[in-house]
Amino acid sequence: MSASLNYKSFSKEQQTMDNLEKQLICPICLEMFTKPVVILPCQHNLCRKCASDIFQASNPYLPTRGGTTVASGGRFRCPSCRHEVVLDRHGIYGLQRNLLVENIIDIYKQESTRPEKKSDQPMCEEHEEERINIYCLNCEVPTCSLCKVFGAHKDCQVAPLTHVFQRQKSELSDGIAVLVGSNDRVQGVISQLEDTCKTIEIGSENPPLQGQAAASGSGTGADSEPARHVFSFSWLNSLNE
Structure with a gap:
């Protein structure tokens, strides 16, 4: 019973962390935001580097220096909602940094790297001493190695959970x-x-003019x-x- 409670507690905490991580993913590089993080007028966030890449792709003829566009002004579309972002004379560097998101990223990284207690590890409900480390492809559920050897999933195809x-x-x-x-x-x-x-x-x-229309005749409508x-x-x- 305690193993089941520990597993449910871990699952709930893991789900919370997973949901938080989804909110911290850049829509361009599909990785966690890299500081500095800029907020667009439409309230969506981007890594400043990714914002610069989009801007350069949308304005390929603007002068650059060291891979960074040096021209002021310009515009590009938000990759999340397609809202047009109009830049001021400071260009990408005129976009406001989202310090709140940057602080959340720091907290998330601290929590995700904190050593986990043994009781918080995802353990199998059938085999209390076994960690969940494989995925049943037939049942589409995570399970443990013992379940594959002689348990409920012995006739199923499995794969490493990380893969x-x-x-x-x-x-x-x-x-x-x-x-x-x-x-x-x-x-x-x-x-x-x-x-x-x-x-x-x-x-x-x-x-x-009517004269031009008359000269063209009825063929105008047909064309x-x-x-x-x-x-x-x-x-x-x-x-x-």
Whole structure:
């Protein structure tokens, strides 16, 4: 019974630490924030180095010195919400540091490196002296080596717990990269649609002379219809890519 309580207590504490760590992950490098941490106007956070990398990628023709953009001003989009960040004359260094997040990171690192008590280790409920160190691929639960040898998971396929964690982390990172890429393509299509709407509005405000319309004849309407179909087809293709 005590082993079960210890395991549940450890699981709750570990879950709290895991949830905290998720909040401290940079959306660009997918690692814990590296100080200094800057806060964007949309209230999302980035490592200053990652913010500089995004800015340089969005403004490739600005002058740089030692890998850092030296031009003032500029803009880029937040990788989390796509909000446009407009920089002042100080550039990236004009973004405010988030000292609260930096302090939380320091506390988290202190807690995560503190030696754990033996009773706080994740122990198997069936074998009280055995630590949980493998993952059952069939049942999708963590377990211990004895459960694999002659316990409930003896007929199951298992893998080291750390290997499963690293693989799932890599798959998650790849999934995030795909989502970010898809979002960029959608934003590109939206920009094209906005430009097309502006062109149509300008054309409606400046209609052609009647003489030009008469010279073109009824073919004008016939030509515009295929053009609309071509635009719709190209727009759908861009979304499917």
